[in-house]
Amino acid sequence: MEVKYFQPAIETAARATLTQLQLARMQTQLRELLATNAFYQKKLRAAGFTDAREFKSLDDLARLPFTRKQELVDDQAAHPPFGSNLTYALDHYIRHHQTSGTTGKPLRWLDTRASWDWWKRCWGAVYRAASVDKSDRIFFAFSFGPFIGFWSAWAGAEEIGALCISGGAQDSLARLKNILELGATVICCTPSYALHLAEVAQKENLDLRASAVKKIIVAGEPGGSIPGTQTRMQDAWNATVFDHTGATEIGAHGFTCLAQRGVHLNEGEFIIEVIDPVTGKNADEGELVITNLGRIGSPNLRYRTGDQVKLNRAPCECGRTFARMEGGIIGRIDAMLIVRGVNIFPSALEAIVRAYPEAQEFAVEIFRANELDELELKIEIAAPNAEMIADKIARDAHQRLGLRVLVRIAPNGSLPRFELKARRVNDRRKM
Template structure:
């Protein structure tokens, strides 16, 4: 828990803002000298910065810049500060919204990742007495690699189930009395569905804590409630990005996400004007990492939409609190008949119906008008009418609904792809 308010700078202790400014200036001075990508971006900036207000002088970094950098200077681009011989880990983004980014970490940068993940475990109450089950495939996706390393570091017993089927994973969990499950929200729901077919009593199993990541959901009350009911466990959310780091986690109140401000600087900006948004308004999350010298990011536009909240969380953690966690993705938003639609908003409503096992959102064009349809699996004939009415009332738009047979829609073990964009021959996203 980050309840303390004093942070070490040399032999002194200071405020969080002064600590961040010190760490930021250390990094900026280093990057101007050693990092080709940021040397050119920071041309004309007077260092050191005198206050955190000077942060606004620094240019943004975008994902497209990073992709273009790696295209122009393959394979890793110029934002990798050190010679290739200095790096120890390779990861890449999922590529769901474009070309995958290749991200390397030095030994020191990877230890920084572990430190960030330790904060996730601490906030979730995980310790050396737990058995942590990682239900995901080990590959270049960074997702739970950091979780695996941090779990080892805190002394927990770690079980990896990369090559197992869902049934095998459930059996291994039960046989080894795993207490903690790490997976995506979608996969937690899918495992519960498989467990039901296997006649497993999940609510009375050894799993007491679930940490989800990889997609929005863990901070959405309806999704969290459905997962916790199915498992009889408490769910904690975690957010991070391959290119940025493991920056956020939920606390015991489970009302949203705390950003680890000892390692990240937070800004929430209007997506059109780039100005800070007011309290209670939605904006784009812009982050700066402070400890990843091997792959730094300054004022990175994450594309994540969050609510700017100035008040402190009741849990007494003084780090920045984002109620509801990640509300959606800026690049996921579509406008249908004048209404802004985020897939996560649709899912929040759908997940209020435990009778619905899986769903899919389809955007399509009828005549000259863009339309939206929600397909869902259920065996309850009464659900469709209720869902249709609920969607229209809360979204403010008539949304077509279609019930399909159970088992028709795809399941996902990693990031779910529940949106099909068929407008004017667009592709699945």
């Protein structure tokens, strides 16, 4: 395993060195925010924090207030169109993006030239960890709408000198033809879309396994860290899958390395905390809270990501000292389903279904029947012994979740496919 880094000294730094670096950058950031960022001035002052010099060690993080998505949404509504989380005058900003709005009103975000350079560095770390370099041709199977992930992934790829190929304004077949004809070696997309492309290729008799594609970098859903989903992508493409995590309002924070043992969090550019979402106290497993360090023009301090993670701080085989999320992002805390008293993340259901290569696509329905919650898995199973596989999946689910699950075979091609974020769960109890 020949390990490649983007910033070797930082990625392999001893914990004490990393802490010093984070502290110094945090102090610089707080000084600027307290001087000119209306949103954080108000929040920090309300928490009794008025002078950056009071931030003496990372323990002082606990004195700073959390930032929640709803506050940002409310702030943008109160100060349209961009909100008040801006440290500089508007003419310092060069890019506007917005969230996909899968969970409500889209959030708008501006970046300065310096913070865009920071995005490129963060993505540089993602690519280098996957050993992607200037010899690679990266195909971006994206629509290139206003979502920051598309553009930052592209900018970061330019930064490392790779050849960037846009998959915008193309249907799946056109994308596949481009991937094959242009000799793309790396694909960036969501896990669901990587599988969808493989399905289309199979229908069209295109041989993906013989293509030049050697790596798939996925983001947007937990699939990249779900073993069954990962194996399925690797088999279909004959390529290695790398998971990446990030969000518009915080940055590109996580990546898998060649060791493929969890998702590293980029502690050179972010401060990571994990808390119990109810008590707010530090925990090893719980909600990921992130402070970014290089986006001073539109920062985010102690952001409650809403993502459930399990942290592993043990050193990694790749030599990086950055902590890892075991199994990547386990799920959205607010997407956790409670069915007959059992807590289930949709990723757990995906892990069960994807263990069966014959299972093509699936959807989850939760409803109430005779005063009882029922969880039904609708699965497209492309095999003559579909009934038998459905029974096995039902048994697995019962064993692993401790819950009886109804499994129904759906006609092939009847369930929706997703290009961006898959929405496979329909909780009818809420209607």
